[in-house]
Every structure is written in structure tokens, then in C-alpha cells.
Amino acid sequence: MYDTIVKRKGNPTHACHPGCVIRCSQVYNDENEEYLTAGFEYETIWAFGAHCKIDNLDAIAKMDRYCDDLGLDTIDMGVAMGVAMEAGILDFEDHKEAVRIFEEEIYKGTPLGRIFAQGAEFLGKAYGVTRIPPVKKQSIPAYDPRAVKGVGVTYATTPMGADHTAGYSVTANILNVGGSVDTLKKEGQIDLSRDLQVATAGVDSTGFCLFTAFAILDNEQALPEIVNMLNAQYGTQLTVADVSELGKNILRWEKAFNKEAGFTKADDRLPEFFDEDYAPHNVDFGFSGAELDSVLDF
Numbered sequence: 670m671y672d673t674i675v676k677r678k679g680n681p682t683h684a685c686h687p688g689c690v691i692r693c694s695q696v697y698n699d700e701n702e703e704y705l706t707a708g709f710e711y712e713t714i715w716a717f718g719a720h721c722k723i724d725n726l727d728a729i730a731k732m733d734r735y736c737d738d739l740g741l742d743t744i745d746m747g748v749a750m751g752v753a754m755e756a757g758i759l760d761f762e763d764h765k766e767a768v769r770i771f772e773e774e775i776y777k778g779t780p781l782g783r784i785f786a787q788g789a790e791f792l793g794k795a796y797g798v799t800r801i802p803p804v805k806k807q808s809i810p811a812y813d814p815r816a817v818k819g820v821g822v823t824y825a826t827t828p829m830g831a832d833h834t835a836g837y838s839v840t841a842n843i844l845n846v847g848g849s850v851d852t853l854k855k856e857g858q859i860d861l862s863r864d865l866q867v868a869t870a871g872v873d874s875t876g877f878c879l880f881t882a883f884a885i886l887d888n889e890q891a892l893p894e895i896v897n898m899l900n901a902q903y904g905t906q907l908t909v910a911d912v913s914e915l916g917k918n919i920l921r922w923e924k925a926f927n928k929e930a931g932f933t934k935a936d937d938r939l940p941e942f943f944d945e946d947y948a949p950h951n952v953d954f955g956f957s958g959a960e961l962d963s964v965l966d967f
């Protein structure tokens with residue numbers, strides 16, 4: 670991907686925020702060195718790529734661009750494409766047909782295009798697929814909740830739907846950042862997900878990029894310094910505890926919103942098929958309703 674971007678005179682490391690030193694974004698050009706898409710992200714590449722057995726980067730980049738143009742979520746549309754493959758609408762690996770569905774069906778608003786554009790859950794139900802992976806109608810991203818249990822707890826319980834960024838337990842489950850919690854066992858996952866959901870709601874509301882978390886989680890001085898920066902910017906007198914309470918309040922408001930919108934505890938669950946063991950670890954998700962209800966019970 671890097672070599673392709675450089676060869677086509679794109680930009681392999683672009684900062685979407687002018688002060689950013691990580692620069693995880695990039696600009697991807699087509700074969701004629703014309704701009705095709707930017708911010709071509711890991712989850713997008715997984716959803717339209719490995720998840721659909723598509724290994725053609727140009728096809729994935731086109732679908733990313735089309736989703737951006739149409740205002741569609743790339744994770745949900747990538748999962749919708751996989752569910753459509755499961756339903757037999759197109760074959761796994763068929764990147765040409767996947768691109769054609771965007772260009773000839775979704776853009777033109779044909780009946781099939783309109784079904785796709787409603788997302789993975791609608792499409793799966795329309796075609797009678799039995800394993801449809803969204804929570805609160807938002808598709809789960811690249812981490813299987815049976816083998817990465819902390820993020821599974823987040824998928825089930827965050828008011829956002831299956832949003833990995835709302836409590837990215839992959840940190841302690843896989844990366845050993847901010848501690849270590851055995852990814853295949855239930856112990857410690859509820860506290861891990863809760864703490865990360867509270868911290869993320871706080872950080873997200875400040876305007877900081879969530880990737881600051883990797884600096885915060887393993888450096889005791891980082892969070893107090895960030896709170897100092899917030900106070901300098903806004904003229905406030907916040908403490909670290911205040912930012913934590915801010916995160917809790919945001920989650921309380923989001924839960925209250927969901928309740929008014931008709932969501933119940935039954936929506937804070939994963940789809941049933943995650944109770945099936947899955948290779949290679951042969952574990953199921955395994956959390957009870959009462960355990961999931963305790964996650965944001967503050």
C-alpha cells in the first residue's frame with residue numbers, strides 16, 4: 670500500500686489534524702495519479718478487504734470513496750457486503766461485482782442498491798441470513814468478540830452500537846497497553862470495558878484524537894498534563910476526577926437518549942450466534958445479561 674501510494678504520487682502519511690505527529694491518515698491516488706480517496710483506514714480495509722476476501726486495494730479504495738460521497742459508514746457497508754456474499758448475492762473475492770454494486774445499484778437507487786444502503790442488518794434480514802453481526806443496527810468491526818472479550822463487552826453495552834472506539838479493550842486484551850487482561854477469559858473484562866468507555870467519552874468530548882490514549886494509558890503523568898492543557902485552553906479548573914465524571918455523565922445522557930428512542934436492555938446484547946464456539950480458540954462470548962447490565966450501571 671505504501672509503495673503504491675508513493676509510486677502514484679499520493680501521500681503515505683498525512684495529518685488530518687495540523688498538530689498531529691502520528692499522521693496515520695494518507696492520500697491514495699488512482700492509476701492516473703488522480704486523487705481517489707483519503708483517510709483510507711484500517712477498519713475500512715478490513716471490512717471491504719479480508720472480511721470479503723477482496724485483495725484488490727484499488728477496489729477497496731473506490732468503495733471507501735463511494736461511502737464517503739454517499740455518507741455511508743465504511744464498516745457497516747463492508748459488513749453489508751460480506752452479509753450479501755453470505756446470502757449468495759455475489760461471490761466472496763469478487764471485487765469487480767462489489768464495485769459494480771456501488772456504481773450501478775447503490776448510486777442509482779435501484780431496489781438492490783436501496784437494500785444495500787440500509788446497511789448490514791436490513792440486508793441480512795431481507796435475504797434471510799441467520800448470522801447478522803450488528804448491535805443496535807451498527808455492524809461490529811474487525812475484532813471477534815468471542816476471542817477479544819473486552820471489546821465484545823463494549824460492542825454489547827456502549828450506547829453507540831457496536832463501536833470499537835467507544836471502549837477499545839484491544840489495548841489490554843491484545844496490545845498489553847494500559848495493563849494486561851487475558852483476552853480469552855471473562856475475568857476483568859467488565860471493569861476494563863467500563864473504565865475505557867468512561868475515559869473515551871471524556872477524551873472524545875475534548876477534541877483530542879482518540880489515539881492520544883496510547884500515550885495516556887502507559888504514562889501516569891500524561892492524563893494530568895492533558896487536563897492541564899484543557900484548563901489552559903478553556904479557562905476551567907477541571908481535575909482528573911472531573912474528566913472521569915464528565916465521561917460518566919456523557920454515558921448517562923446517551924443511555925437516557927437511547928431509552929427515549931425505544932432501546933431496552935435487550936439491545937445491550939450481542940447477536941445469538943456469538944454463543945457458538947469459534948476456531949481457532951474455540952471460545953464463545955459467554956457473558957450473561959446480568960453481567961452486561963452491570964457494565965454502565967453507575
Ligand code: SF4
Pocket residue numbers: 683684685686689690691692693694878879880
Ligand atoms: S492520529 Fe488522530 S489526529 Fe493524527 S492523523 Fe491519525 S486520526 Fe488524525
